[in-house]
Structures are given as structure tokens and as C-alpha cells.
Amino acid sequence: MMSIGSVKSAGKAGDYYTKEDNYYVIGSMDERWQGKGAEALGLEGKTVDKALFTELLKGKLPDGSDLSRIQDGMNKHRPGYDLTFSAPKSVSILALIGNDKEMLEAHYHAVRVAAGYVEKLISARNTKDGVTSIVHTGKMVAAAYTHDTSRNLDPLIHTHLLVANMTEYAGKWKALATDYIHNAGFIETVMKHQVTLGKIYRSALRERVEALGHEVEEVGKHGMWEIKGV
Numbered sequence: 001m002m003s004i005g006s007v008k009s010a011g012k013a014g015d016y017y018t019k020e021d022n023y024y025v026i027g028s029m030d031e032r033w034q035g036k037g038a039e040a041l042g043l044e045g046k047t048v049d050k051a052l053f054t055e056l057l058k059g060k061l062p063d064g065s066d067l068s069r070i071q072d073g074m075n076k077h078r079p080g081y082d083l084t085f086s087a088p089k090s091v092s093i094l095a096l097i098g099n100d101k102e103m104l105e106a107h108y109h110a111v112r113v114a115a116g117y118v119e120k121l122i123s124a125r126n127t128k129d130g131v132t133s134i135v136h137t138g139k140m141v142a143a144a145y146t147h148d149t150s151r152n153l154d155p156l157i158h159t160h161l162l163v164a165n166m167t168e169y170a171g172k173w174k175a176l177a178t179d180y181i182h183n184a185g186f187i188e189t190v191m192k193h194q195v196t197l198g199k200i201y202r203s204a205l206r207e208r209v210e211a212l213g214h215e216v217e218e219v220g221k222h223g224m225w226e227i228k229g230v
Contacts, residue, residue, distance in 0.1 A: 001086050001224070002114070002198040004191060007079040007162060010057035014050050017145045017160055034115050035140030037122070037167050048143045056141065056164045065173040067166055077175070080165045081187055083118060085111050085201045086158040090230035091209065096148055096155040104157065106208035111144060111159045113204040114197055118142075121189045122167050124174040134177045134184055137167045199223050 007013045033043040041062055043052075052062065057079035059067035069076040087095070087107050095103035119140040126135045141164040150156040163186075165176050178185035183192065190197070202223050206216055209227065216225045 002194060002201060003084045003086070004187070004194060005082040005084070006187075007057060007082055010054050010075075010079045013057055013079060013162070014054035017053075017143075017162065031143065031145050034112070034142045034144055034161070035119055035122075037137075037139035037141035037164075040139060040168055041141065043141075048145070053143055053162075056166070057162075059166065059175075061166070061173055063173075067173060067175055078165045081163045081190070083161040083163060083190065083197075084158055085114060085161065085198075086156060087205065088202075088224070088226050089154075089156070090227035091205065092148075092155045092157045093230055094227065095157055102212055103209070106205055106212065107157050107159070108146070109208055110201050110205035111161065114201040115140070115142065115144070115161055117197060117200055118161065118163065118190065121186060121193070122163075123177040123186050123189070124167050124169050125177045126169060126174075134179060135169060137169045139167045139169075141166055195222050 031048040033046050033048060035044065038044040043062075055061075058075060059069075059077035061067070067077055085107075091103055091107065094100045095107065119138055120136070122138055122140045123134050123136045125132055127133075143162045143164075144159050145162065146157065146159040148155065148157055163176075166173055167176055168174075176186040179188060183189075199222060202225065206225060209216060215228045217228050218225045
């Protein structure tokens with residue numbers, strides 16, 4: 001499944017997402033930058049650095065660009081969005097309790113597939129000849145953090161795809177588009193496609209899980225499934 005949330009505070013996000021609080025897996029769980037926007041900044045594929053991650057959420061880019069909006073002494077720039085992809089419980093059990101590394105890699109693969117579709121929705125506002133419109137840039141700056149437990153400390157593989165509120169268009173960095181009136185901005189579009197994005201993740205994961213020799217069965221709507229016998 002995929003859930004959607006907003007990153008409220010850049011500083012607190014840096015502490016929360018980067019702390020090593022995993023129970024079943026010791027150390028890193030493949031924290032990586034993703035997206036063509038990250039690639040433009042020279043970050044794509046690299047391990048996420050906490051200090052840089054925090055600065056990006058504040059709207060400050062490595063090239064000196066600054067998207068922060070200071071008002072009454074406070075930075076009003078929205079940090080970004082948390083799109084969380086959670087594996088079926090049976091996948092989490094086999095990967096974490098059964099120490100099945102291929103199952104964990106299957107989850108990473110499925111998240112990357114879904115992230116590719118999220119990137120297609122990245123957009124910004126652009127003004128030309130006095131007319132402002134929403135343009136799709138296809139350049140996402142995102143950090144992927146994977147945790148291995150639920151709030152109740154049950155085994156649950158889930159990846160936070162943290163999409164920073166920035167993208168590049170025509171050589172200039174901009175905040176992501178918002179459009180509350182027509183629901184046409186980035187996060188509004190993601191919300192409209194939430195079920196579809198969840199299906200894309202589960203479908204990519206299912207394909208890998210079945211290729212590993214497991215039989216699955218559907219257990220709910222929107223293509224929810226679990227591995228038989230787990």
C-alpha cells in the first residue's frame with residue numbers, strides 16, 4: 001500500500017528519518033537519492049547525507065539556489081511530502097524473520113518502479129507573457145529511507161519516499177506546483193492517483209516475489225495480496 005503525508009519540519013525530519021531505529025536489520029537499509037532532479041544536483045544513487053537532506057528540505061540547494069521564503073522570521077517554504085510504500089506482512093516476515101535478502105531487494109525494486117511513476121507527476125508553476133500555468137518537469141529530488149517495523153514493533157518493511165519541494169525547469173529551480181482550486185498541483189495529483197500508485201508498487205513486487213518461486217493470493221481490494229502459507 002501507499003500512504004501520503006506532508007513533511008512538517010525540515011529539522012525534525014532530518015532527525016526522524018535518518019536515525020537508525022531499525023530492529024531486525026542492523027545499520028543502513030539502502031538510503032538513496034532518487035530522481036532526475038537529484039541527478040542534476042549530482043546526488044542520484046548516492047547515500048543520503050543528513051545535513052544535505054535537511055538543507056534541501058529547507059529549500060537550500062547545493063548550487064546556491066534558495067527557495068526558502070522568510071516571513072516574520074520563519075521559513076515558510078514547505079519541506080516536501082512523504083510517500084510511504086509498505087510491503088505485505090508476509091513479505092516482511094520472510095525478509096526480516098527469514099532473513100531473505102532477495103525479498104528485501106524485491107521491495108527496493110518495486111519502490112523504484114513506483115517512484116518512476118511519481119516522477120512523471122512532478123510539476124511546477126511557470127509564468128510566461130503574464131500567464132501562469134502548471135508545467136510537468138519530470139525532475140524529482142527524493143530521498144528514500146527504509147524502516148523495518150511498524151509503530152507496534154511488528155516486522156513491516158516500508159520505504160519513505162521523501163519528495164523535496166523542488167524541481168528544475170528551463171534551468172531554474174522552483175517549488176513544486178500546488179493548485180487547491182483545480183486539484184492540478186503535484187501533491188493533489190498524487191492524491192488522485194494514490195490507489196493506482198499503490199497498485200503499481202504491489203504489482204512490481206508481486207512479479208519479483210513470484211519469480212522467486214512463491215505463490216500469492218489476493219486478500220483484499222485494489223490488488224492486495226499475501227504469500228500463501230505465511
